[in-house]
Amino acid sequence: MRKGNIGLQGKLAFLMAFSTDAVFVLDDRGIIRTTNPEAGRILACDTATLVGASLRAWRTDTPIRPHPDSTRPDSLCYSAFFRRRGGDTFLADVSIASVVEESERTYVAILRDMSWHTEAAYTQSLAAAVFDNSMQSIMVTNAANRIVAVNAAFERLTGYSVSEVIGRSPNLLQSGRHDKAFYADLWHAVLTTGHWQGEIWDRRKNGEIFPEWLTISVVRDDSGAITHHVGICHDITERKESEERLRHMTDFYSALCQVDHLVACRTDPQALFEGICRTAVEYGHLQRACIAVIEPHAATARMVAAFSHAKEDMVLPPEETVLMLSQNAIRTGEIIVRQEGGGTVGGHVRPLGASASLSAGALPFKRGDRVYGALCVFSDEAAFFDNDLLHLLRRIAEDISFALDGFDQDTLRQAAESRAHYLAQHDILTGLYRRNMIEEAMGRQHAQGSQANTVYSLGLVDLDHFKIINDTYGHAVGDEVLIHTATILRGAMRHGDIVGRWGGEEFLCLLPDTKPDSALYGMERIREQIGHTAIFAGDQEIHVTASIGVASFPVDGQTIVELMTMADAALYQAKQEGGDRVCRAGSSPNIFLIGGQIEEALSHDRVVAAAQPIVSLKDGVVVADESLARLILPNGTVLDATQFIEAAAHLGQLQRIDQAIIAQAMRRCVERVKAHHAPILHFVNASAGLLAQAQTLAALLQGAREQGRDTGLTRDCGTPFVIEITERAMLRDRKAVRRHLEPLLEYGFRVALDDFGSGYSSFLYLADFPVSFLKIEKELVTRVTYEKRMAAIVRDIAHLGHDLGITTIAEGIEGADTADALLALDIDWGQGFHFGSPTLT
Template structure:
């Protein structure tokens, strides 16, 4: 019986067929009875006719006897005709009933198929509704498959389900049992199943097999009695890259083969599972590739810069705990651009790939070889002191110098410049070690290329007690001096007054960073801020200045003035400077509305969306925002439209030029009107004399600052002690 036909339709069909069969049987019995009666009539009639014929043949027979004999003959003919017509009617009725039964049977089959298809569509829809792939389901695809199989089992109660893939190491298979077979049943069934899967996947019979068994426990019984009493129905799981990737299917115990309709139903359900398994496998492979290439260079397959930085941080911590030294060798290819220009980029790619192979062949197990730039490689050598790194560098330099690269009938050589640093003597942080390794490689290249230079050599080469370095080395020296100044808290805030134009009173201060040298006058930020930002020291500088400025505001007597704090551009990249300032304000009871963070206009263009997010977070915490040096960029008006600004600080170049340039005067005047219309306050910078102050006041500028109004001071002064302008 087809297990997918609705039971009520099966009962109706059975009852109708039974009734029709009973009618046929009744008709046959009636026909047989009539035939028996007719036969008896024929026999009796024959006997009577024979007797009458004998009597009629006598000479003494009268007229009546002869007439009876003729009538008996007529009756015999009539009986034959009646029987003939009756039998013909019986045949016609039987054929008509059989045709009716055949038509009913066909109609019931069509109806059953229609009902089955509708029911299957509904069930398919319910199954497909569960087939929603996500990252979690791709990574944990087995529980997801079990969910879908439960829906499958409700439609077709299979006895086992399997998924098998041909891997490099052999066969990987997962076997799902809705019931729980005995150990004997498993030992009988599974070896034969594995043989069939190996054959269908074109694998050798002795291939390694990794078989995982999953018990679903949806039913207490197991329908496969022996390995000879089950059937399999399978579907391929394709892989667009390698053809047949795997196979999945169901097994069931049955005494009779499945009907064509049953096979169609099951295959349609298996097709859904092919989508699930195939998609999960494809996505899983893609995720594995993404994970691989998140740590590896796609050309050379060495580790990339991201993974190198992670491992370098780990090695610094490990070496610090165990008091080990380790070394880095920076490898910079010499004149690599000429290789690309002369032979083409494919030749350059070949050189990079072969160089990576040379590096891998020369390093020890546990060393890390990475490609960190276009033509830059680096080696991380754990537990390797400087002398050991120098020995490896000499070996590498000789090996790379001797290596010949062949490309399309030509050959060429590539040399490298190597820079060496060692932890902890040449640096104790990621930034220090990389910067010093880069400096050493730069020096090796400067010496004539195909050279080796250790950073330690740069530190010990002296002439008259001073380091003989080029401009890059001098900049590195300045970096170290700035690191030292930050560590010793010698970069401090100075406070320059900002005057309210309407009242002439000092209402705010801009916080300016100053470096206090061992000897001499304080150094303004303009002379060192570029180096600070280039070498990633902006975060530490911002926090030190913010903490010192807010501490001064905390200690300020009476009503607190507003502070304008400059931020480095790196702080808008989610470094949580706002959280740091908010915690200090909460800890010291300061009003965040008294704090205005300002950023140079030229830095706003780097990432406008990031800046929007930063300003939204800033406002949530109660702070305000100013755009500094406004008008110096090419998209100034764009910023007024796109950003919610509290203050616009007009570039001092326009302010200084007002007295001699009608253009500068018109720009400042119109910018003041525009900001007023937009509800933004304005601050004019570099106010240098009384006439300039009066012009700005007449234009409606709301605030001003400059050396004429007050010099930057090392302490936050009380307003009454500040010098006043002659005509505020």
């Protein structure tokens, strides 16, 4: 008996020491007498606190669940929820057995934590639910790439049931659109990286081919060996259709723009018809386009133009089908559409016959007030046409009607009204977009580039010496040069590029998705083409060159203003280097370096006036001086105007320079009068920007009034100031210039027309504007001594000036022989280094 008791105590001690479950020794009231360390770990408390407590106190109020397979009458097995210290609950299996020791009955309770089993079961249940209820198709294959499981979404997507695919290879879904190399690369990626994802075309059970986005991942065991492959995919048919629809819309918008150009530049109806058919096919990615018409009193339609893509083995719709389609559209005056998968719109059309076309449409157009013909288009894509595409095609048909009305004199007025919209967007001479349209296009492109972080470039094209061509050959030839340049630019543009007329002889090219190097290369090709193409004016062969500045977003600027400034600076650099070249923004910092020097000089009063004398050619007496701008660098170096004026004009600093020089000239006038020197006239230059600023001119007038009070040279006795204006400033708006200057003229300011003979030399300036002095351009002056024709021109200018009461002044006199020749030609005054260099005042 004692031996048995010792054996029982030993077993219990062993159980308490080595059991991974909680072991409790209980009395007949369920009070814990002793327990093992695992009990404290499972219940998250110190073991000592368990002794003397009831085991029932650790159980929740949830009813216990007895185990039905418990057969021992002296034991109890059940499952129940227990609570750890801290409130966390867990499921446990409990087994309680009675033990008789020395006539005393005790109980041994063993508690096993089953939470891991619950979590595993929940995880497995959750995974099964996700697999079964996923909206994405899931397929699992074993290591031999045989299908072992698919979900319901797979069945819906492919049309195959589970029983039809289990044990088979996924190859049964292959569409045939991908070659062996594609699948070899796919599986190489799977085996080397553990996954692959991308777009793929598969085939459903019914034979339909569809696009899907597929992700393949591998599952490995503890040793790293592949046990399964998991493929997850979703149908992207709708996305592909949306992309295709967007492509169609973009292409047809381009086609519409080209048709607009054809309409604007039309020569005759036949050329228009052929051009529209070609444009519709090439830009709209159509299989074929045809135009058929019914002449007045004719019973049937006849085909007048057609264009098709030259593809091998292409089966085109027969002419009979085209004519039948056209006649239906012309007779009803409605759009007729027949397409596979999209039904018939607008009426019934019989099948297309032996043709590869799956979609066909006929769009009627008018000539005058009657339906005259139809544009027929064919595509090898099913359900090609939708309402948006039909709307664009209808606009093309309307353009045809508009063009035909333009050919008919009876509807000329209606055509002119319709064309007004086109002319609001296009330059009437060149047919290119107007400046406002290309500014809008730039705004859209810049917004897109900023949002999507994409690159685009600008090319600013300026014709070299265009003013000389106009002066030499006349405006008609100048217009031909502009049209010729526009034709080259238009032909050089890619699909999606935009070119417009930016100014007089300036053009702007907007190049989406174009990096700086590509833009530079493209503009260089344009420059070469312009320079290598001759223009004929009568028997004269004219060659034109162009300077081009290129800037790119975002490397050259973050805003449109910055980009245009950089392109303009690059163009300026190309001009400075002799023209007929392309410069990229940033290739030379000269203009901005000079601009910085100007800005710094303006801030520190180092933009100063240098006075050059103007003398009477009869007696050599100084009668006036001209205040010329000079810039003094911090090291004392003096820059003359030729070194910074052009840069100032490009950077918008010229107006401030003019203001500074005029203010200094006024102070010099006051100092001369106070020093009792003989009064002379003071000539000052006024840029176009200054003349456009009414407030600035008002301030100038106020300064003259104050100067008059100091010197006594008031309005009554005549102010000594003469404002020099170039023809370029006058060209902008002659009436506006006079309106702004009127208060100054009334006070006594006089006007000199500068550089006469270098521009248009329009007599209207002399007739309409109160010009008191006419300054003859230096080039004419220097050639009078050795060119009789130049001498005759200068003599006529002198006589014209005398007849109009205008004093003539010759600029750039370098020697006595020139001065004597000009005096003999009746020129009044002279200016140049022969009489004196500009001197800082």
